[in-house]
Amino acid sequence: MxxxxxxxxxxxxxxxNLVRSLGYAVQxxxxxxxxxxxxxxxxxxxxxxxxxxxxxxGLDLQARLIADGRRLPFIFITAFSVEADRARAMEAGAICFLIKPFDGDALVKCLxxxxxxxGTAPRG
Structure with missing residues (x-):
């Protein structure tokens, strides 16, 4: 999910809507x-x-999950291009850091x- x-x-x-159109379950x-x-x-x-x-x-959420022993892949989206935020996210293991409005294809590649x-099967 x-x-x-x-x-x-x-x-x-x-x-x-975009993620569901790719066939994934979303919450x-x-x-x-x-x-x-x-x-x-x-x-x-x-x-x-x-x-x-x-x-x-979102950065605090990522840190909280890591502290709890949950290393989930993160894709960050933001309307604010702050290099310190991007650096913090990527250093903690984020996959992507996209600036709003972002291209749907970019999100698909990140996903x-x-x-x-x-280890989840990629799209069909």
Whole structure:
């Protein structure tokens, strides 16, 4: 399952539609906290997360999962191109760091790489 974590409903919906069109199961979350408390957390193969969200950022979510012993592939999406954020994400093992609005093909390539790293079968 691909988990999409973004506080912007329009981004969640568009990303959900793209990922579902590829044949993947998707679950969306409006916050990092909602994702952390979800029973689907254990079924997640990849996280697509916004960098900046209220309360807990996507970067903090990634750090929290690593601290809990969960090394899930992360694809970060953001409207803010801050090199320090990108560096932090990539140093922690993120697959991609995409700037909104991003090209759908770029997300597909990142998703394929993330799922290959996780050991999940790539798209058909």
């Amino acid at each position: 691909i988990s999409i974590v973004d506080d912007d409903m329009s981004v969640r919906t568009a990303t959900d 969306t979350y409006a916050s990092a906290e909602e994702f952390l408390h979800s029973p689907q957390l254990n079924d997640t193969s990849c996280v697509i997360a916004d960098v900046r969200m209220p309360a807990m950022s 394929d790489a993330a799922l290959a790293q996780h």
